[in-house]
Amino acid sequence: MNQTTSGNQTYGDDDVFLSVAEIILIMADISLIIIIAVGNSLTVVAVARYRRLQSTNNVMIAALAIGDLIMGLVYTPTKIMYSTWPDLFASRVPCISYIFNTHFSSFCAVFGISMLSIERGYAVSFPYHYHSVMTIRRSVVLSLCAFAVIICLNLPMLVGFDHYSGQDCYAPAIFPNAYLRTLIAVGVTVLILGFVAFVRVLVAEFRRQKFSNILSGQQLKQQISSVRCRLMCAVYVSSLVFWLPHLTYYFYNTFTKQTRNVFVFRILSISDLCSSAVNFFIYGFKNSNFRSAYKRLLGLAKKTSAVTNLEFSTTERQLEVEGDKVYTLKPTCTYSSRHLPVPSS
Template sequence: MDNSSLELESCTTMRNQFSRIFLYSFFTIGIVSTVVGNFLVVLSIAYFKQLQSPTNCFVMSLAVADCFVGLVVMPYSMIRTVDGCWYFGSLFCKLHSSLDVMLCTASIFHLSCIAFDRFYAVCNPLIYSLKMSQSRVALLITICWAVPMLISFGPIMLDLHIAGVDIRIPEDLCVFLVSRIYAVMASLVAFYLPMAIMLVAYWKIFKAAKRQALQINSSKKIRHRISMRRERKAAKTLGIIMGVFLIFWMPFFTLNIVDPFIGYTTKVVVWDIFLWLGYINSSLNPFLYGFFNRSFRRAFLMNIKQLLWGLSSHEDLSSSTVSSALHCLRHSLSTLSVGALSLMYSCILDVSSWIVASTLTSPRPPSLRLAYSLRVLDLGWNPPCMVRSFRVLTSVVCISSFGHLIIPAGYLITGSA
C-alpha cells in the first residue's frame, strides 16, 4: 500500500550510481528472503502431514500471501523507490496498487485468524475441534482473501478511492493518493479491526494460560499438563509475531489516515520508509515460525538440504532425534516415577513423529530400517491417568514406512489413552 505527498512534477532520477546499486542490492536481498522463506513454509506444510493442523492451514495461506507480496509487489515498489519514477504506465500502476492493498491486507487478516484460532485452542479446548472444523477453516481463509479483494480492486480500478480529490498525477509517477473517507474506512478494515481482534484474543489467552497454570498441580492429568505447556508456548510465539506486526505496520496505517487531513504534505521519503517497514513484516514471518517452532525448523532443514544438495535429509535427522529420545527414555526408566513415565511416553511420540517425517521424505519404497537398540525391559503400568497402559519390550527398534516402532519379535511399543 503506497502513498505520496503532492510533489507531482514529472520524475527525475536524483540518486547517484553508487546509491542506486546499494539500494537495489539491499532491496533484492529482502525480496529474495521474503519469497524463499515463505515458499519454504508453504512447502513444509504441504509436504509434511504432521504439520497440517488448523492453525498451520492459516499459516500456509499467510505464507502464500506474503510470498506474492515478494513476487509481484515488492519488485515494482523497489524500482519506484530507488529511481523515483514509474516506467510501467497508469493502468499497471492501478493494478500494482490493487495487488499491494489486497495482499498486505490478506496477510494482516491471516494473522488475526491465527490469533482467533489460538484463542479457541487455549480457552475452549473441549470444543476446539468442533469449532475449527475443516469447513470453518476454509470459510475463514476465504474471507481472508475475499474482503481484501473487495476493498482493493473495486475502488482502485474504478477510481473510487480518490473521489473528491482533484489532483492530476503524471503517468511517470505511481502515486496512490486516497480520499479521507477511503483512508479511514480502508485503514479500519485492513488494520485496526484485525489489530483489535488480535489484542483481545491474546489478552484472553494470556489470562487463561495464567489461570490454568495456577489450577494445574501434580494431581492433574499428565497429558493435560503437557498439552497446556505446548499451547502456552504457542501463544507466546504468536504474541511475539503480533508484536512485530504492530511495530512494522502501525506507522504506515497511522500516517495513512493522517495524511489526507493535513493536505497530503508528508514527504515521499517518509512514505517509502513506512511502506518498506510493512513489507519487512512479510519477510520476517517465516523466520519467526522457523525459529520458534521445532517442527517447522526440522521441516526447513529437510527442505533446504533437498533443494540445495538434492539429498534425503531424514537420515541425518534420525540420528539426533532418536538419540535424544532414547536418552530421555533411559532417564525415565531409571526413575520410574509417574512424571518420568509421562516423559517416556512423550519421547516415543517424538520418535513417532520423526518416523512420519522420514517416511514422507524417503524416496525408497516401504521397508524396515534399523534405527537403534534398546535394553531389555518389560514394564507394566496402569496409573489413574489418561495413559492407561505402556509396555516396552526388547530387542531392536526398527523404523517402518507405516510409522510404527516395531520390535522384530512382533511386539509393538504402545501408549493407549
C-alpha cells in the same frame, strides 16, 4: 549546499547522497525479496507436506506465509519499479494497478497476522468448543474466505472509482475519502480484533502454571496449546513493531491529505518487508517441528533409522517443542495383531 564541478557537469552533495541511499535501499529490497521468497515458501511447503505440522494453527501460519509471499513477490517489485522509474506510472492504468497491488498486499499481511491471533484467542477462551468445531478443512475455508474479502474490498479501485489527474500516484490523493476511510475502518477493525485476542492470549499465558517434563494427556494438550500461543505472540509482536510506523504514517496522510515524502515512504516500506522476512526465523527458532521440516526440505537433516509403529504414533501425539525443552508423554504400549500371543489349544 556544497557542490563539486567536473567538466561541464555539476554534482550536489545532496544528489550524491540520494543516489547512494537509493542504491542501498534497492539492495535491501532485493535481499529481503530473496529471504521472503525462500523462507515463506518453505513454510507453506512444510505445512502442506508433513502431517505433523498439519493443524488448524499451522494452516493459519501457512495463510500468513502466503500473505508474506505476496508482500515480497508482488508488492516489492512494483514498489522498486515505481521508485526507480516513476515515469512508467504516469498514466492511469499503471498507477491504479500499482495502488491495487499495494493495498491488496498490505491487507493480506494484516488479515493474516490478525487471523492467526484470533485463532489462538478462540482456542484459549473456548478450548472445548474450539476442539469440537475447528478442523483443518474449516481453517482452510476461513483463510480462502479472508482472501476473497480482501479482493472484494480492493476491487473498486479497478472499476473507475478514482479521479486520477496524472500528478501524484498516491491513494489518498486520487480516491474518495469515503472509500479510503471504509478501507481503513475495515483494516483497523481487524487489527483491533487481532490485538484483543493477542492480549487475551498473553493474559492466559501469564496465568498458566509451569509443567514438569512428564505430563498427563490433558496437561500435554494444554502445553502444546501454550507453545503455539507463545509462537503466535512472538510473530504478532514482531509484526506490530515493524508495521506500526507505516500504518501511523499512512493514517496521518489519509486524514490530513498531506503529500508523502518518497524517501520516508521507502524506509517505512523496508520496515514492512522485515516483518514478512523474520517470521520464517521465528517459526524455526520457537518450534522444533518447523525447524526439522526446514532442514529436511533443504537437505540438511541427518539420516535417522526408521521408527516403529509405536514410536511413530507416540511421536505424532506428543512432540511440540519450544526452544530446547521437549515435553514427553509416557508411552502406552499398544500391540498389533501380529504381536498378540497365540492361545494354546
